[in-house]
Amino acid sequence: MTIAVTAHETIEHLDRAALSRDEIAARIARDIPAGSFVNLGIGQPTTVADHLDAGSGVVLHTENGMLGMGPAAHGDDVDPDLTNAGKVPVTELPGASYFHHADSFAMMRGGHLDVCVLGAFQVSEHGDLANWHTGAEDAIPAVGGAMDLAIGAKDVFVMMSLFAKDGGSKIVPTCTYPLTGLACVSRVYTEHAILLVGATGVTVVETFGISVDELQARMDVGLRRLEG
Amino acid sequence: MTIAVTAHETIEHLDRAALSRDEIAARIARDIPAGSFVNLGIGQPTTVADHLDAGSGVVLHTENGMLGMGPAAHGDDVDPDLTNAGKVPVTELPGASYFHHADSFAMMRGGHLDVCVLGAFQVSEHGDLANWHTGAEDAIPAVGGAMDLAIGAKDVFVMMSLFAKDGGSKIVPTCTYPLTGLACVSRVYTEHAILLVGATGVTVVETFGISVDELQARMDVGLRRLEG
């Protein structure tokens, strides 16, 4: 983890509801330092872009070979030769550059991206990530760039719901789904809480509409508080 | 070795003098197939370019990052940003391309060049090359691209004088100078003879002003004749 947390102690927002997906995206956008080089994973993480301030100088990377990616393309702006990693047509900003796949993943693997935002099935308290395979026997395995992204960026943020459909926490002592990467996630942004994960376990930065104690009662991992 | 010898039997040109350096260069140029991608080493090998037919479609590579290198630049054509590997100003031909050093040596190491022509201190009968260091204790070692060139091209031709100043053959049973590469040379072009080297030892293709028997008397390696 290279981006420091600015809060000095854990904040429990008990007078409000859980964050909406849009609010989670906005929180992530706020925590990305100005001038960062950022890769946003397919799906929900893509929406973080909508909350980035144009003046922040944040530069978006897409692993299919581009820096300086702009918003989604519409109408006449759609160019089949210009898509993001989710194969959605996008646009090009001034100062953009194109490169081939080996160079693009060298950029990622070499640790040159500041932040990557990914979805997840599970995150372990030590930052292991499982987001490519549910382990279901009949599933067709498909990893894409997930493993490269997981180990590449200086900070990997996960954006997910904190609890699975069965009510269990998706932050777990040990991932039971097949791993994407070991000890790679630094932060997890969820509707109920923003949490740090890593060598010292799980630390709660903020909660939304729920207390740390209430969260702790629903989770199998120990929750620490930030201490000033 | 990928370029086949067209002669069916060894030819001894006894009615003429040894080849001049310029004639050696011309012979090498004649043996480079049309359309080949070729790297010419620093020094004498560079002169092979003067004998390449413009219509042959031979494309010259220089390891400092260019395909489609033209002749040496003179007068107003000199551009300090455009040199060959010997740092001599050169020119650019239509269809040229530039690339960085890692890409240039990837091209070489990956076996994409057809022919490389190098000088040598010694070549072993099995094609080992020694051309970067005399082993003298006070010499400052400097290898440049020699080792990369030696193992890179599909065919490595050596251009050298057959005998050293002390009269000893520079084609030897085993190199005594520090090696540049193992089993990498396929042909040796000298003033007295054109020879194949490799797994089966030394085979004489042609001699100039000397017979195979006379050559054999002056060399420590067995000489074979081409057999039709």
Place this chain on the structure above:
Amino acid sequence: MTLVVDTALEAVAGIEDGATVLIGGFGMAGMPVALIDALIEQGAGDLEIVSNNAGNGDTGLAALLAAGRVRKMVCSFPRQSDSYVFDELYRSGRIELEVVPQGNLAERMRAAGAGIGAFFCPTGVGTPLAEGKEQRTIDGRDYVLELPIKGDVALIGAHAADPAGNLVYRKTARNFGPVMATAATTTIVQVSSLVELGGLDPESVVTPGIYVDRVVRVGQEDS
């Protein structure tokens, strides 16, 4: 030496049964559809295909799969919303699948093209995709040993070529083309545009002609 040919069928001539074929493209961007269609017509089978995805809808790579010509797919992301042709073959056990992380796919082909025998890569350490592979800790970080992926043939799409085979691409359609061009014995390219020698800026050439064996122009400009 690059040969400019008139038809996609001429371009794919000689591809043999059992060949390993690298196919460019990321989704449809950079996908050499005309060459794949020609390969179907040409008839080679028992192929090992290396491509990022495993076909979309019923055309291109999906059509090659549907024609029963592919023994094995090596790709990073076979499963897509419209990859039903592959899905059916896979679930019925009629095709092999090797899943490779996308960056490893690119880097392993780069290694093949660059004469690198193997490399220690941090991607996938501790995951099922690293199982059975040699691991090593270097300077405190864990790596997995990855081997080159070499093709007999590469089929790629580019934007423009000159007669020397120099290529430029358009935007993110560049993707796997440049690295596949270096990794195959025979590289076959479909382009939208042919320019004269000297018509490409030497500073902007992405794939030098040394990597290109055959070029065919396809698309609207042909009609």
Place this chain on the structure above:
Amino acid sequence: MTLVVDTALEAVAGIEDGATVLIGGFGMAGMPVALIDALIEQGAGDLEIVSNNAGNGDTGLAALLAAGRVRKMVCSFPRQSDSYVFDELYRSGRIELEVVPQGNLAERMRAAGAGIGAFFCPTGVGTPLAEGKEQRTIDGRDYVLELPIKGDVALIGAHAADPAGNLVYRKTARNFGPVMATAATTTIVQVSSLVELGGLDPESVVTPGIYVDRVVRVGQEDS
């Protein structure tokens, strides 16, 4: 994030004693002379310099050597007709030398920039430069294991930059610049020309700005 600064001295601020400094250029083509002069003025010493050559004449890298600031040279070709400054230091035992084949120099820096932990390379097998290194036969060919070369700082020359730090080069002055830019923690670039954002063709950018920390314009256009 790229900072465009006004002087070469600002550009090299903060380089520390003992740093490993990658210096671009092949002969004088691409040599960042203004940055080297600034480094001499800045005063850092005990440096390990990685560069293809070991200085020419009395200026640039040769002047840095003459000023006694360099503990070790890592290069492919120290010996040149006008490398007398290095020659004297070497013969009198006042500088360490590691000779690396030119392609390995480039590939080892590429590995550092690309997050590759080590790679098996065929160059130098059986030669004195492979002594003591791990060897392995892969698919019938012999290789030597080579490790990355990472820099604390890279000093490189380019032709033009935009404010995002995107770079283009000129002709064979490109040489080591792009790979060194990826291999250093801090990459510092001298350019002949600064253009506005959007002034470089995104298809033709050779070094994306993500690799560039500081840019300074030098040369005639400054006067």
